[in-house]
Each structure stands twice: as structure tokens, then as C-alpha cells.
Amino acid sequence: MRITTVGLDADDTLWHNETIFRLTQDRLREMMAEFADHETTNAKLAEVETRNLRLYGYGVKGFTLSMIETAMELTKGEPPGRLIADILAAGREMLSEPVEPLPGVDQALADLSEAGYRLVLITKGDLLHQEQKLAASGLGDLFAAVEIVSEKDASTYARVFDRYGTGAAEAVMCGNSMRSDILPALEAGAWGAYIPYHVTWAHEVAEPPAEHPRFAELKSIAELPAWVGSLT
Numbered sequence: 001m002r003i004t005t006v007g008l009d010a011d012d013t014l015w016h017n018e019t020i021f022r023l024t025q026d027r028l029r030e031m032m033a034e035f036a037d038h039e040t041t042n043a044k045l046a047e048v049e050t051r052n053l054r055l056y057g058y059g060v061k062g063f064t065l066s067m068i069e070t071a072m073e074l075t076k077g078e079p080p081g082r083l084i085a086d087i088l089a090a091g092r093e094m095l096s097e098p099v100e101p102l103p104g105v106d107q108a109l110a111d112l113s114e115a116g117y118r119l120v121l122i123t124k125g126d127l128l129h130q131e132q133k134l135a136a137s138g139l140g141d142l143f144a145a146v147e148i149v150s151e152k153d154a155s156t157y158a159r160v161f162d163r164y165g166t167g168a169a170e171a172v173m174c175g176n177s178m179r180s181d182i183l184p185a186l187e188a189g190a191w192g193a194y195i196p197y198h199v200t201w202a203h204e205v206a207e208p209p210a211e212h213p214r215f216a217e218l219k220s221i222a223e224l225p226a227w228v229g230s231l232t
Contacts, residue, residue, distance in 0.1 A: 003231050005165030006112055006224075007157070007185070009175030010123035010130060012197040013221070015099050015137055021063065022199060024090050028067050031086055036074045045070045046202065053203075057150050059126035064091030095129060099136040104222035109142045111225040120164045121146045122157070122173070124180065152180040154187035161190060172228055174221070177204040186214055191231060195221055 011017030025045065029038045036044070048066045056062030067087045071079045113119055121143045123130055130148045134140050145164045149156055161171040168189040175181025175195070182192040183206060191214040209215050216227060 001170075001232065003117065003170055003172055003191070003228055005118045005120060005161055005171040006228060007120045007122045007160065007171060007173040007190070008109075009173075009177065009181045010121055010133065011125065012176045012200075013102075013174065013181070013195060014105050014139065015101055015133065018197065018199045018201055020094055020097050021201070024063075024067075024094055027090050028070070028087065031083055032071065032074060035071075041070065041074065044074055048073070050203070057126070058124040059129055060091060060094045061126050061129070064088065064094075067091070099133045101137055101139060102221065104220055105139070108221045108224050109139060112228065113142050115225065115229065117228065118144045118165055120144060120160060122152065122160055123148055124150065124152060152184055154184045157185045157188040157190055161188070172231070174224055176200065178208055179204045179206040182215065183209065186212055190214070192216070193218055193224055193227060195219075195224070 008014065025042070028045065029041045032041045045066060048069050049063070052062060052066050052069070056065055064087065067090070068084060071083055071087060075083075109119060119142055121134065125148065127148050131146075134146065140146075147160050157171075157173060158168050161168040165171050168185070172191040172193055173181055173185035174193040176197040177200070178194060182194050186192045186209060192209075192212075194208065194215070194217045196217070208217070218224060218227060
């Protein structure tokens with residue numbers, strides 16, 4: 001058996017993302033305090049986001065639209081103009097947040113690349129914003145390919161690993177989302193390396209695969225090169 005290809009998630013695997021969303025959600029609760037308590041705002045935003053995923057997809061722009069829709073519904077269709085302006089400003093600030101690789105990412109990717117593995121970035125989100133974050137991270141040259149997809153399912157991983165590698169059976173997928181990065185990759189026949197992030201969006205939470213022979217949970221991405229090497 002050999003491993004030829006390593007797929008990596010981007011947000012909260014290579015750089016911070018969910019913490020930025022959480023901080024902006026905190027700001028929304030404060031903006032909405034005149035109209036609804038914090039719990040009501042949280043619940044309404046979660047409801048609207050879930051409803052809008054199939055329309056707007058993942059990323060800051062869809063989140064901003066969902067925040068505006070939340071404000072519309074909680075103010076019965078009559079939000080103050082200043083409120084909408086503040087929400088739009090919060091969304092713009094999210095798009096301009098600096099991008100810094102998480103601890104150990106640079107070295108882990110360099111080690112994998114030097115060992116001869118083909119690295120493929122596989123991420124959801126807005127195309128332009130994800131491209132901008134990758135460029136700002138300074139990691140782009142380490143990847144043989146970049147796939148920004150609308151959804152991550154088994155067919156996505158099968159297609160990507162066939163296109164850029166030697167098939168899912170000889171590929172590893174690494175990420176922080178059990179639902180999007182690990183379970184569908186395992187279903188496609190790949191190996192899955194789960195690296196938890198300290199906060200996880202509720203939509204991405206799922207139970208880990210019980211005793212799956214191709215699954216491992218690592219403490220940090222620094223462990224990834226040695227684990228991948230051990231599979232050969």
C-alpha cells in the first residue's frame with residue numbers, strides 16, 4: 001500500500017476561521033439587543049443560516065446576508081438603516097481579517113511536500129475569498145492543486161483524488177470537520193486524519209467513526225507527516 005496524495009481542508013485546519021464568525025455573531029447580538037435577547041438572536045441566525053445554505057453556500061458573504069435577514073425578521077421587516085449598515089460593515093471586516101497559518105502548519109506542509117506527497121487544498125466557501133486567503137497565507141506554492149467546492153461529499157473526494165492523485169484509496173484527507181472532511185472522505189475510500197479545532201460550527205459536528213481502520217484523530221497538524229508516513 002502507498003499514499004500519493006494528501007488533501008487538506010483550509011478553514012480552521014490551516015488558519016483561523018470559526019473564531020472570526022463567533023466574534024461577528026457576538027457583535028450581531030449587541031446590535032440586536034434593542035430588538036431581541038441574545039438567545040433569540042442566536043436561534044434566529046442559526047435557523048436562517050441553515051435555510052440559506054443551499055442558496056448562498058458557505059462563507060462570509062452568505063453569512064452576512066443571513067445576518068441581514070435575521071435583522072429583518074426580528075424587527076418585523078423594519079430594521080433601522082444604521083443597523084443594516086453596521087451589519088454590512090461587520091461583514092466587510094470579516095473579509096479583510098489577516099490570515100496567519102495555525103501553529104505547525106508551515107512545517108507540516110513543507111515536510112509532506114519534501115516527502116513527495118501531492119498536496120491538494122479542498123475547501124468550501126466563497127471562491128474569491130478563499131483564493132485571497134490562500135494567497136495571504138503564503139502557503140499556495142506548496143499545493144499541487146486547489147479545489148474550492150460548494151459541498152464536500154464522497155463523490156467530491158472521489159473526483160478530486162482521481163483528478164489530482166491515484167484515487168481515493170491512496171489518499172489522505174485532513175481536516176477539523178468530522179461531517180465535511182472526514183466521514184465523506186472515508187466513504188470514498190480515503191484515509192481520514194481528524195485534527196480538532198477549539199470551536200466548531202454546529203453544522204459541521206458529527207459523531208466520529210467507531211473503530212474505522214482508516215481513521216485517526218491527531219492532536220495537531222504537526223503529527224500529520226509522521227502519521228501519513230506510517231501508512232506506507
